[in-house]
Amino acid sequence: MSKRVVELELATPGVDAQGRASRVPLTADRAPEPGLDQEHMLVNIGPQHPATHGVLRLVVELDGETVVRCIPHLGYLHSGFEKLGEYRHYNQIIPLTDRTDYLSPMSNNVGFALAAEKLMGVEITPRCTVLRVIACEMSRIISHMVWLGTTSIDLGAFTPFLWAFQQREKIYDLQEMWTGARLTTSLTRVGGLLADIPDGFVEKLRDFTKTFPKTLGEIDRVLTRNAVWAGRTQGVGTLTAEEAINYSLSGPMLRASGVAYDVRKDKPYLGYETYDFDVIVGEHGDVFDRYLVRLEECHQSNRILEQALDRLPDGPINVDDPKVILPSKTLAMTDMEAMIFHFKQVMEGVKAPVGEAYIGIENPKGELGNYLVSDGTAKPVRWRIRPPSFINLSALPKMAEGHLLSDLIAINASVDIVMGEVDR
């Protein structure tokens, strides 16, 4: 019995290139592993590797430089968010959502708040709706900018990374203006928002929407028709529409394969049906198309931002329901009734009726689902996230096998994972 067979026996389950169940070692063995004297070489990429975008670990079996098998190992960033949520009031869960997909925190906040509001039957105000759209689209832009930058670094082009990150900084400044935090925004509350936008925000965001397409154009010029870039990405990691659907992919990954599914169009929320934007669809389902889809989605997000700024109505941002929304601090100090509501909400939380609610929103990385089950108390019995990048990642072995090691890096980058969300 060879060393390799023993290793396979002792290890965790996986599926090999032919789809048969097989096993790979979970921990490194002290004895020498399949090495130079054998046909294949096991290479461990990650959890500390410049191209695994966090702590993804890929155990790759290489034949020369060709990937024979690729098995992702997850869980290095597991934080138990869903379980933690079962011991938190609905509003207390919102900071947890910041930390799942930490590249688009505002969008996660919105997704959770929508689910909680659906559970409680709360109708949010028109101003809040538009502001949430702005938050979602800002998130989409920063998430795509990070994706664009890191992918170009993975493929060796360093310069677009910094161009992209400069634009991201501008949105971060806006997030800081609005919520006081750059990364952990905790923007939403059940039934409203943490705060209204400050003075000067609209002008600054308008300024951004005017200057942003210029940077996109520069990135487009330096990459899209670049022969090296096209050669590295075209025809790599191809998924047909059928395969993409079978893998339950969503977001740009699905659309790049030619499936025009966008939650914003197909199951509209936050009044997305009233905005004028296009669903970007690729045709080949390769890394290049995923790049094009994301690049063009930034333009579309920019369009939505402009429209949202144009229509931003005046009015309150929170629903007028003291059982859902905390009264202002001044009111709580001066008004008896407000103080009681304040006390009840802080101590008991916002109660939800018995039932369950699911809402999917179009997060930058795909369809982010939030599923809540309530037993009538102020804490959910079960909170489940449908993490888009986790599900998109599941197609990685399928896409990578048979490609070269360099392609594996490109494909992994094209999935656009964020480990906070994958491991939750």
Next chain:
Amino acid sequence: MTFFLVSSFIKMFVVFNLIMVGVAMLTLLERRVCAWMQDRLGPNRVGPQGILQPAADGLKNILKEETSPAMADKTLFTLAPLVSFVPALVTFGVIPFASPLPTRWGVVPMVVADLPVGFLYILAISSLGVYGIVLAGWASNNKYALLGGLRASAQMISYEIAMGMSTVAVLLLAGNVTLSQVIAQQQHGLWFVLPLTLGFVIFFVSALAETNRLPFDLPEAEAELIAGYHTEYSSMKFSMFYIAEYSNMVTASALMATLFFGGWDIPFTHWDDTGDPTVLKTLLTLAAFSLKTFAFLFTYIWVRWTLPRFRYDQLMALGWKVLLPLALSYITILATAIWFIRVQIGWLYGPGMALILLGVNVVLLVALVWWLDRGRIVSGIAEEPA
């Protein structure tokens, strides 16, 4: 004899130090130029405009703890940086960098050693550099390093051939492998970049690959192989790889200037290469040479921060399927053309011959670009989905 020894020693000393300082400044230049391309400032804290940054980096690297992997082959692990460092410096020895300098004791040619085999020496020594990288990759006992070392050896061997072939054209035209003679030829006619445009293109691409610079930096492809062959190196040993890379750049740039851009020749005048040597001439030609070299170094940096990286098979395809056949057929066509002009028409190398050859090159270049642009060279490896 004493004069020869003393002058040679002084030249060696000066050239060595100039290259080391040049390399240090080049690292700073690279960081400042890429910062400029990326809308940021780059290192500007240490000394005025960050001019002392390389010194600080050097000091840091010397003071850092040196680690070596437990399972590494100690001897080879230590030897590898040296093997890659020395050839990078030694090659510069045969490149003339200015017009001869008159002194009280005689005229000193401004080249460390004007070897009769000049260019062959460069080809021979620069091939040695790959040993350092392969040994580093192998001795580290690390899979990433091994893959990097393997890639490096395959890449450098492939591109060495194309590089050598493209210079055969130069030698055909110059009729001599001594670099000072190559320069002299260019001073009397036109710079070889005009009659040998395509040769220059091949040489430039191969030189990028030879020095492991983007878009050909696969041996150390950061995103794939951490740092490739020098993954396990730290402290001064790592620095030596770094210095070797940059001195290779300097040498390759100087070589391009020498072979194709007239070396230390100042264009549009014969003042510099006729008459008695003077100190002023030496200084001005040195400046001309430095300027040309600098232009290529800048191009190196420019290319690096613009292009993404090739994939291994694309790199090999480019080397073996494009550059090598191209270089071979180029030599054939050019040799025919030179034979025709020399034997049938009876011209020696001069502006007339250069212009005819330039015409040939332009035709070839247009055909090549048209052919390259058909998308055959870099394309995805998978089939188009149905």
